[in-house]
Amino acid sequence: MDQQRLQALAAELEQSLARLAPTDGEVADLRSALEPLLALAASGGVTAPLPWGDIPGGRYFTEGGLRQYPELELAFARFRIEATGGESPALRKLRGEP
Numbered sequence: 250m251d252q253q254r255l256q257a258l259a260a261e262l263e264q265s266l267a268r269l270a271p272t273d274g275e276v277a278d279l280r281s282a283l284e285p286l287l288a289l290a291a292s293g294g295v296t297a298p299l300p301w302g303d304i305p306g307g308r309y310f311t312e313g314g315l316r317q318y319p320e321l322e323l324a325f326a327r328f329r330i331e332a333t334g335g336e337s338p339a340l341r342k343l344r345g346e347p
Contacts, residue, residue, distance in 0.1 A: 250295070250297075250298050250331060250332070250334050250335050251331065251335060252293055252295075254331055254335075255290050255295060255328075255331045255332060256290060256291055256293065258290075258324070258327050258328040258331050259287045259290035259291045259328060260291060261324050261327070261328070262283070262287060262321075262324040262325060262327075262328045263280075263287050263291075265318075265320060265321045265324045266279065266280040266283070266321070267280070269318060269321060275309060275313050275314055275315055276315065276318070276321070278309070279306045279309045279315065279325075282305040282306050283304075283305060283306055286304065286305070286332075287328075290328075290332065295332060298332070298333050298334035298335075299332050299333055300333070301329070301333050304328075304329050304332055304333070306325060307325075307329070310322050310325065
């Protein structure tokens, strides 16, 4: 887990949430659910990888209506991957990266 990358991804996700939350209650709910974790990540307080299920909000994309915001879904996914330990070698290989 790269602390600087995690902080940058937390800021990116927070910006997406802040932009969309005023007009979408579901985004506002996701923002509320993630707020403590985003603050912790932004301050460098996430020092060990988190379990995948400990990051709230995935259901908003799978069961809710937030798939209509692909940029938000991407920001969430990137943050979640980094917070759970970063990209695995298998994921990098799948993407065709060395």
